[in-house]
Amino acid sequence: MASASASPSPSPSARRKVRLLTAAWPGRREPHRGLFVSRLAASLAARGFDLDVVAPRISPGDERREGAPPIVVRRFFTGDTPGRRLKQHAGRPPLRVLATYAAGALSAALAGGPADLVYAHWVLPMGVVGALAAARLGAPLAIHLHGSDVRRYARPGGPLGLAARLALRRAAAVLAVSEDLAAFAREAGVPDERLRVVPLGVDVRLFRPPPDDASRAAARRALAIENGTRIAVFVGDLTADKGPADLAAAIDRLGDGFRAVFAGDGPLRPALAARPRSLVLGAVPNEGVPALLAAADVFCLPSRSEGAPVSVMEALACGVPVVATPVGAVPDLLAPAGRGRLVAPGDVPALADALAACAAGPRPAPARELDIERRADDVVQALETALAPGRGGRRA
Numbered sequence: 001m002a003s004a005s006a007s008p009s010p011s012p013s014a015r016r017k018v019r020l021l022t023a024a025w026p027g028r029r030e031p032h033r034g035l036f037v038s039r040l041a042a043s044l045a046a047r048g049f050d051l052d053v054v055a056p057r058i059s060p061g062d063e064r065r066e067g068a069p070p071i072v073v074r075r076f077f078t079g080d081t082p083g084r085r086l087k088q089h090a091g092r093p094p095l096r097v098l099a100t101y102a103a104g105a106l107s108a109a110l111a112g113g114p115a116d117l118v119y120a121h122w123v124l125p126m127g128v129v130g131a132l133a134a135a136r137l138g139a140p141l142a143i144h145l146h147g148s149d150v151r152r153y154a155r156p157g158g159p160l161g162l163a164a165r166l167a168l169r170r171a172a173a174v175l176a177v178s179e180d181l182a183a184f185a186r187e188a189g190v191p192d193e194r195l196r197v198v199p200l201g202v203d204v205r206l207f208r209p210p211p212d213d214a215s216r217a218a219a220r221r222a223l224a225i226e227n228g229t230r231i232a233v234f235v236g237d238l239t240a241d242k243g244p245a246d247l248a249a250a251i252d253r254l255g256d257g258f259r260a261v262f263a264g265d266g267p268l269r270p271a272l273a274a275r276p277r278s279l280v281l282g283a284v285p286n287e288g289v290p291a292l293l294a295a296a297d298v299f300c301l302p303s304r305s306e307g308a309p310v311s312v313m314e315a316l317a318c319g320v321p322v323v324a325t326p327v328g329a330v331p332d333l334l335a336p337a338g339r340g341r342l343v344a345p346g347d348v349p350a351l352a353d354a355l356a357a358c359a360a361g362p363r364p365a366p367a368r369e370l371d372i373e374r375r376a377d378d379v380v381q382a383l384e385t386a387l388a389p390g391r392g393g394r395r396a
Helices: 035-045 094-110 123-137 148-153 159-170 179-187 213-222 244-254 269-273 286-295 310-317 348-360 372-387
Strands: 016-022 049-056 065-068 071-076 117-121 141-145 173-176 195-197 230-235 258-263 278-282 298-301 322-324 340-342
Touching (some): 016 094, 035 372, 117 123, 148 159, 179 195, 230 286, 230 310, 258 348, 269 278, 286 310, 310 322
Parallel strands (some): 016 049, 016 117, 173 195, 258 278, 322 340
């Protein structure tokens, strides 16, 4: 939902029709999936865009059509593995998996009627699908780069890497959530006048520091952790590439004065739950995360690969120091002094030292510049550039 500071909604005749293609969108079974995209969509709707969202189904019971204008969601079907994200298709050829997604997404994208703009999140497969759909619809294309798909699949010289680069060159506007992804776009041939770095933001009305010490003490009591114990919070998938095992090992190294709290699910959950100083909560609704951050002395994301991690932004918006690895946009997010520390992936001793230092130090000022409404203004500027005459595809 847009804040009161958002621009007033234009008249219906002035609203632009956007076909938004995304590899992740919230569903009944997983309301947190792709939440940052749906938040951005709500902000865009408040700024004069009617969004026809094309997204994969998450569970077999998902309806093909959800919502009502200005945001309508049409789910495409992905074969016999609904709900499984691209990175969870271990053992299956990436080209085959992406082709399955792309076929369903393209069919849904073309079934929605005319559009003024095609706006794709993630270049593989949605940016490639978006390029095909935009050509068929006679509409300009914008692509928002997020990172994981590029690093996993878009190898130079490979067919997926070639497809990604061709789609980026076709786009009238390319948005990247980090400087390193912007560099990837430049290497692919995207000129600077079509490129903009726009990390997605967070709802700073929800993610903010606790109002007082009593609220923070109550959040800690809710976790049933001994008073005086330092708490490191992790929010994310419990998978090897996110590094939760490194956090658990670092906390064990620090001893009884520290606990790790994991909010998330995944294959490492049983092993983490067996660690003596780790508390595994499972998946936590997004509205429950601020209470965890209120209890935290430090937030930790020791990941191997990221774009611009929303979990880090949420912690910074709440004024929690962050210990993370220098991947994706994380160094940019931690660049202001006092926000946290960077450690090399897999360096458990350094991770333990950084956690101890940040947990004992002062809390940083909340990062209010990460407000999703400010980011939405930047996205609108990029989309307006793509919609300008002569910037890629004729207007539908």
